[in-house]
Amino acid sequence: MTTYAPDARSRRRHNPAETAAAPPTAAPTHEEAPERKRAGEQIALGLFILIPFLALLAAIPWAWGWGLGWHDIVIAVVMYAISGHGVTVGFHRYFTHGSFKAPTWLRVVMAVAGSLAIEGPVIRWVADHRKHHAFSDREGDPHSPWRYGETVPALIKGLWWAHMGWLFDVEQTPRTKYAPDLMKDAAIRRVSSSFPGLVVVSLLLPALVGGLWSMSWWGAVTAFFWGSLVRVALLHHVTWSINSICHALGERPFKSRDKSGNVWWLAVLSMGESWHNLHHADPTCARHGVDRGQVDSSARIIWAFEKLGWARDVRWPRPARLAAKRVAA
Template sequence: MPQNRDHRIIRSRHFHKMQRRHFIVFDILPFVGTLVALGLLFYRPVGVMELSLFLGFWLITGLGLTVGYHRLFTHRAFATSTTMSATLIVMGSMAGRGPMLSWAAMHRRHHELSDHDGDLHSPRLHGGGLIGRLRGFLHAHLTWMIAHDYPNVAHYVPDLMADRRLVAVNSYYYSWVVLGLLLPAAIGGLATMSLWGALTGMLWGGVVRMFVVEQTFSAINSIMHTFGTQPFVTRDDNSRNLGVMAWIAWGEGWHNNHHAFPYSAAFGLRWFEFDPGFIFIRALEALGLAWDVKVPSEEKIARRMLRQPGDATAPDLETG
């Protein structure tokens, strides 16, 4: 397998072929399926069942990504049991955003090189001017997934690779994606006792939901590094906060907060910053299913807000 001299990444035609295949199956096909679902509205409008399945699986898979893939596995922002960890892998995998180990490796590389050469999905590396910005935005939102350098998991996620049980659950990624399509189909079919219910259940709870979740998480790469506020100085990256994105992206909209305190389980750091992902973590903690939940102190938050652009010394590597 051809490998770049930089041991942190792997450049491989085989990996690029797999990435293109994943892009077609989990990005292009859900888009086509969404068009089909919208077209069927002219035949029969959606009802409470379809909307409930869409919202339910949107929440389940979104929390799997933000709480599981992102806050637990990538940043180790809290601790939980193997059973709960496995459950979060399944929840996140059903979103079709890639296996947990690969996702965590890519995101750790993103924090290492955010908006600099080597960042896999920065919108800022395609030249200046309107055309360069549009190209960068499209790259960050979509086209980077077609083919990209693969972060070496042995370098970026050795702690996760050391847990054989999590590796085993992760290895069934494609099975969990299929489960995310079959479950809403089964629920829709049983709820209506019809094949039509199974079809619309799979479309709205599976395919359309997958497309919407993908667009939402892609917006974190594109929108959240282009628009919004920057209350914290970070390491020369363009991470931003955008409150509306926090509501529709499970708390991920507080992206500048996250880059300032990547170890934090809370992305919303102030009382008015709504963060569904952190609410879920606190609920797990109350049930005894999560512990060692990391959150920066008010003093640290205030101190970081007072920093000036020249004062940030590798804040993205801050560990608490």
């Protein structure tokens, strides 16, 4: 496998092939954000990563005391399931890869639900992930753990980069190049531009529900801690683990041109995303956990959508296609 050279980052930004493929522009567009705006985004991003992570660290000792009730557990689990499946079913399998077709109302619902995960606006998320697949574990991949090489020190540095370091990179994936379909979609553009407001909703809704459910301010506080801060931190790190851990570890029963692997112990929390080897072998497949015992709740939701008549043309795995992609024993 070819590893990144030390100056790969600068070369990647001036890749002639990418420049030639990008649509010509006569003047700067809304995609070229000023440096001050980008710096502000990085500060805000840092706060959204740091504060929930600190809450996650404090969660265990607090749970041993008086700061966790069954109301909090229910609210946190429901919010995790809604926002998490909004990312896995909506942002990833639907918007990025087109694993099924859906009516406009469901598309908007999935975009809103995924935005509640606070992983960025839907169009930016999709553009980044499509670029990841275009250059997976090669120069140009936004978040490959093999970026710095294959030695142990290089991999440790690369795992940090793939997990969360890449989020602070000043480079922006051009949305007009990697998500032109969504840029032309008025409904999805509105959801994407409403991301700041949806962040507020995601953080305050658990507190509102917790306060009304318990009819107390303390119920609102504990619901905010567990249903907002801890839930966001856990979901973030599970999602980032797909970028880092699942491209460094795991079994590889299917042929792919990268180092994507299946990591079974992340399957439940990642809602089926950690069956990552099959996903990279067959990106448009609606089910990632295709073998016996591989839990994939995202695929079950798509199955339910299909049964309800909300989804059509679902790209379910076909035995012949799987057999062709499976590594020979």
